[in-house]
Amino acid sequence: MEESKPETTPNADFLQPWLNMMNQVFTGVFSGISGMQAGNTAGGSGSTEGPARPSQEALMSIFKTWGTLSSAMSEPSAAGTIAGGMATLPDIMSKFFQTGMKGFLQAQAQAAEKIKALGKHTEAYRFDNLDQDGIKAWSDFYDKEIRQYLKIPQLGLVRFYQERFNMAVDKYNIMNAKLGDFLQILMLPMEKSFKVLIEKIEEQVRLKKLPEDPHEHYRMWVKILEGHYMSLFKSNEYTRVMADTLTAFEDFISARNRIFTDAMQSLPIPTNKDLDDLYDELYHLKKRVKEMERANKELRKSTASGG
Amino acid sequence: MEETPKIPVDIILKHLAEDADRAQDRATKASDILLGALETDIATTPYEVIYQEDRVKLKHYLPMREPSGDIKTPLVVVYALINRETMLDLQPERSVVRNFLQAGIDLYMIDWGYPSRKDKYLTIDDHVNGYMDNIIDHVRERVGVDKVNLMGICMGGTFCVIYSALHPDKVKNLVTTVCPTNFDTDQGLLHIWMKDVDADKMIEAYGNMPGDLMNFGFLLLNPARLMIDKYVGFLENMDDKAFVENFIRMEKWIFDSPDVPGETFRQFVKDCYQKNLLIKSQLVVGGKRVNLKNLTMPLLNIYGQFDHLVPPGAADKLTSVVGSTDKEDLCLDTGHIGIYVSSKTQREFTPKILQWLKDRDSPKTETRVKKQPARKTARKASKSSWTARTKNTKPSKEITNA
Numbered sequence: 001m002e003e004s005k006p007e008t009t010p011n012a013d014f015l016q017p018w019l020n021m022m023n024q025v026f027t028g029v030f031s032g033i034s035g036m037q038a039g040n041t042a043g044g045s046g047s048t049e050g051p052a053r054p055s056q057e058a059l060m061s062i063f064k065t066w067g068t069l070s071s072a073m074s075e076p077s078a079a080g081t082i083a084g085g086m087a088t089l090p091d092i093m094s095k096f097f098q099t100g101m102k103g104f105l106q107a108q109a110q111a112a113e114k115i116k117a118l119g120k121h122t123e124a125y126r127f128d129n130l131d132q133d134g135i136k137a138w139s140d141f142y143d144k145e146i147r148q149y150l151k152i153p154q155l156g157l158v159r160f161y162q163e164r165f166n167m168a169v170d171k172y173n174i175m176n177a178k179l180g181d182f183l184q185i186l187m188l189p190m191e192k193s194f195k196v197l198i199e200k201i202e203e204q205v206r207l208k209k210l211p212e213d214p215h216e217h218y219r220m221w222v223k224i225l226e227g228h229y230m231s232l233f234k235s236n237e238y239t240r241v242m243a244d245t246l247t248a249f250e251d252f253i254s255a256r257n258r259i260f261t262d263a264m265q266s267l268p269i270p271t272n273k274d275l276d277d278l279y280d281e282l283y284h285l286k287k288r289v290k291e292m293e294r295a296n297k298e299l300r301k302s303t304a305s306g307g
Numbered sequence: 308m309e310e311t312p313k314i315p316v317d318i319i320l321k322h323l324a325e326d327a328d329r330a331q332d333r334a335t336k337a338s339d340i341l342l343g344a345l346e347t348d349i350a351t352t353p354y355e356v357i358y359q360e361d362r363v364k365l366k367h368y369l370p371m372r373e374p375s376g377d378i379k380t381p382l383v384v385v386y387a388l389i390n391r392e393t394m395l396d397l398q399p400e401r402s403v404v405r406n407f408l409q410a411g412i413d414l415y416m417i418d419w420g421y422p423s424r425k426d427k428y429l430t431i432d433d434h435v436n437g438y439m440d441n442i443i444d445h446v447r448e449r450v451g452v453d454k455v456n457l458m459g460i461c462m463g464g465t466f467c468v469i470y471s472a473l474h475p476d477k478v479k480n481l482v483t484t485v486c487p488t489n490f491d492t493d494q495g496l497l498h499i500w501m502k503d504v505d506a507d508k509m510i511e512a513y514g515n516m517p518g519d520l521m522n523f524g525f526l527l528l529n530p531a532r533l534m535i536d537k538y539v540g541f542l543e544n545m546d547d548k549a550f551v552e553n554f555i556r557m558e559k560w561i562f563d564s565p566d567v568p569g570e571t572f573r574q575f576v577k578d579c580y581q582k583n584l585l586i587k588s589q590l591v592v593g594g595k596r597v598n599l600k601n602l603t604m605p606l607l608n609i610y611g612q613f614d615h616l617v618p619p620g621a622a623d624k625l626t627s628v629v630g631s632t633d634k635e636d637l638c639l640d641t642g643h644i645g646i647y648v649s650s651k652t653q654r655e656f657t658p659k660i661l662q663w664l665k666d667r668d669s670p671k672t673e674t675r676v677k678k679q680p681a682r683k684t685a686r687k688a689s690k691s692s693w694t695a696r697t698k699n700t701k702p703s704k705e706i707t708n709a
């Protein structure tokens with residue numbers, strides 16, 4: 001009966017000698033180290049006989065393990081298995097590459113979609129009111145495209161810190177956008193007042209009634225400006241924008257305070273929260289002491305008056 | 308045939324040339340003034356601190372003359388928590404404090420100090436039933452009187468109203484000046500804006516209400532005048548040493564803004580500006596209802612017709628809801644700060660208070676004061692648009708920042 005021949009693979013021919021060689025190398029290194037250690041122990045003057053140093057032990061154990069493994073792997077049957085596995089390596093690598101490439105292309109396509117979508121979310125610029133649209137466009141862009149990245153759920157040990165940091169960045173951006181709105185609305189009376197002033201001057205020129213005193217125009221402008229501001233300040237739009245700006249400021253300051261508290265927790269100094277808790281306790285204690293002092297005073301008074 | 312009007316280009320150019328000359332001349336003089344010694348100290352009238360509790364101090368002004376026999380009762384002045392009481396003593400020639408002292412009044416004034424973060428929990432109750440009550444007890448004991456005369460300014464006036472309602476037995480006469488008591492009015496922008504303020508959020512973020520933020524809000528009430536015209540006026544008059552000194556004194560005062568303790572600000576905004584509880588006698592302070600009918604002492608209520616912070620509508624309702632029958636409204640032709648610092652009002656404001664106190668304090672005249680319904684001693688502020696009345700309120704060369 002013909003003895004079944006182990007199935008050979010194209011790589012088996014070079015793999016087995018290489019494993020044998022590596023086995024010999026490591027066995028040699030291992031015996032060399034053992035020999036060095038033995039020599040040191042036996043002939044080293046002043047050296048005391050004792051156990052090997054932990055680092056040497058660890059090194060020897062690694063070499064021993066490798067020796068054992070490589071001996072086992074250099075057995076013809078095991079080498080065949082490994083070689084068989086290696087034969088499938090290109091397939092696996094190709095699969096990995098394909099998956100990675102697919103993911104990359106998908107991400108790229110998503111990004112391209114997002115970029116394309118930017119124009120859809122924000123209104124087209126109107127050139128008659130460029131500044132206003134500029135602020136609104138940035139505000140919309142931030143709200144729809146950037147903000148979501150700051151809201152990605154955080155994972156792991158530092159998730160709370162990262163979340164608070166992201167929130168502070170988010171609030172900072174919102175505050176800037178609201179501040180932009182606010183400053184813009186605050187500048188409107190300026191623009192309008194100059195427009196009205198020009199109309200008035202044109203009227204004066206047309207009627208040939210320009211004032212002799214050039215200061216008159218300044219006074220006229222301030223009066224117009226004051227009027228415009230008063231109208232603006234009484235409008236619901238202004239009240240809303242102002243309230244939004246204040247809220248955005250307060251949100252940012254609260255978020256900033258929270259990350260400061262996080263940062264300060266690692267330092268040997270009390271945080272605002274620690275101090276606030278302490279002040280709260282002090283406040284209530286002082287109040288109690290004052291009440292007791294007052295009651296005591298009343299008592300002494302009534303005792304003195306024989307009441 | 309009628310002559311067509313011509314543009315007087317020659318005259319305009321002549322004026323411009325003159326202006327340029329004047330500006331050059333002014334700049335030269337101004338540099339001498341600004342680089343030279345300037346007297347810009349404020350609150351120079353001598354005083355001693357006779358009581359202190361936490362950050363709060365009680366100033367007792369040193370008498371300038373023998374005590375007057377006409378007004379024996381000590382006068383305790385309570386300023387607002389916003390800005391500083393130094394406004395009553397900005398400069399020697401225009402000092403309410405000096406005017407009182409020269410009339411022989413025994414004058415005390417509360418200095419609220421600068422609240423820090425540890426003061427954020429202090430409420431209106433702590434200020435009124437705590438600090439104020441302790442101070443008034445201290446003055447009563449020191450002078451040996453049962454009651455004091457009380458004068459409140461702006462928010463300090465509101466505190467005085469609350470105090471007098473809760474401790475009527477300790478107040479002989481009450482003077483409120485530019486004192487907001489009715490917050491449900493659309494005459495002033497502050498009253499409109501405050502309706503939308505989220506006080507809880509503010510206090511969570513800031514702890515105490517920052518003085519600089521409030522100042523910015525006040526500047527926004529009239530940016531054309533307070534942020535532009537005022538400084539143009541300064542540039543036009545900076546060759547006048549007295550003007551520069553007064554201007555800088557006012558700047559020193561106006562931007563010296565302590566923070567307002569958080570809880571007090573929260574309660575003031577929510578209970579007063581947003582719910583308007585005080586004028587309805589529904590405000591609760593320290594667990595007690597502030598019933599304005601308890602205000603049975605004589606009351607003099609002074610306000611400014613052109614006040615943009617406490618417009619007439621916010622001040623003139625008080626006399627109609629108090630329990631006192633001896634009450635008087637006085638509407639002066641000025642603004643919120645002008646009432647204390649304008650030289651024109653100085654001739655009216657302090658003499659009026661002195662006479663009014665004298666009529667009710669002097670042993671000779673005390674019995675002659677008749678109980679009378681509230682009188683308006685100046686024309687009642689019209690209900691027309693407040694904005695229309697804010698125009699042309701600045702007397703020439705007089706600094707009225709607010």
